[in-house]
Amino acid sequence: MIRTLIADDEPMIRAGVRAVLASDPDISVVAEAADGRQAVDLVQRHRPEVAVLDIRMPGLGGIEAAAEIRRTVPATGVVMLTTFGEDDYILRALSGGAAGFLIKSGEPEELIAGIRAVADGAAYLSPQVAARVVAHLAAGGAGAAAGRRAAARERTDALTAREREVLAFLGSGLSNGQIARRLHLAEGTVKAHVSSVLGRLGVDNRAAAAVVAHEAGIALPPAAAQ
Known part of the structure; x- marks a missing residue:
């Protein structure tokens, strides 16, 4: 069973992610957080295999939360949720220890695939994110x-x-x-x-x-x- 934490300041986003993950019998949601600080605290308490974090949250943001999770609970893989137009955040998160990057508007199957990959120790860049990162790097x-x-x-x-x-x-x-x-x-x-x-x-x-x-x-x- 892949124990997962969801962190997003929008309840509807958390509900949507939870509903998608509920469709996979091998994934369970053990905790939810509305901000980065709460996410770090809950990861330290529950030690999930994967933490799914929104990049932009009030207080401690997703990038900072990912870095702290990597430092304090390195066994937990971090998947970042992003939207188009946040390329700078994606590049910053790369150095913060996140292992997966997914687009919020992507297909549900992609979310499950990303969580499974990160839980298995792999990196996961959705095709859209990979293309955006490479395009952003070329934009200079x-x-x-x-x-x-x-x-x-x-x-x-x-x-x-x-x-x-x-x-x-x-x-x-x-x-x-x-x-x-x-x-x-x-x-x-x-x-x-x-x-x-x-x-x-x-x-x-x-x-x-x-x-x-x-x-x-x-x-x-x-x-x-x-």
């Missing part, structure tokens, strides 16, 4: 975008061939177990490769590594990753 102008792509390629060139393979699958949101099956490796070996990739890239989490993979042009499209 062709020169700046080219510079970021070149910097990403330089960082990934320092990886071994196997680490690049792992990063390509990681960039598509696959878990360690899924990567292990595709590369015919032990899951523990993949975990070691992922840790090495994060260290070599200088990032703190899988979602940030996924963005580097997209910028470097080595992330596999979803169909190819299956």
Whole structure:
């Protein structure tokens, strides 16, 4: 059972998320919060596998709450809920420890898939969010975008061939177990490769590594990753 917390200052949003999750027998909602501070307190009390946080909440916002959850309850994966037009928040949340990013107006199945992926230790960027992040990174102008792509390629060139393979699958949101099956490796070996990739890239989490993979042009499209 994937024990989940929902945090959003709008009761109707919380009710909608709760209703979607209720359709999956393997997911249970153990607590709800109306702001970031309450979310952190409830995560520390209930220790859920996944916390679903709105990015913008009164008092302690979702980004700050995600960072505190990562610091105090690292076993809880954080999924951020966002709306279009909040690209800056998404980029800030990458460094705050969030592992998943979903659009509030997305399909219900995507919410369930994101929670399952994060509970399994994977990063999950919905296709819309991934596209928005990459587009936002390119918005600084062709020169700046080219510079970021070149910097990403330089960082990934320092990886071994196997680490690049792992990063390509990681960039598509696959878990360690899924990567292990595709590369015919032990899951523990993949975990070691992922840790090495994060260290070599200088990032703190899988979602940030996924963005580097997209910028470097080595992330596999979803169909190819299956």
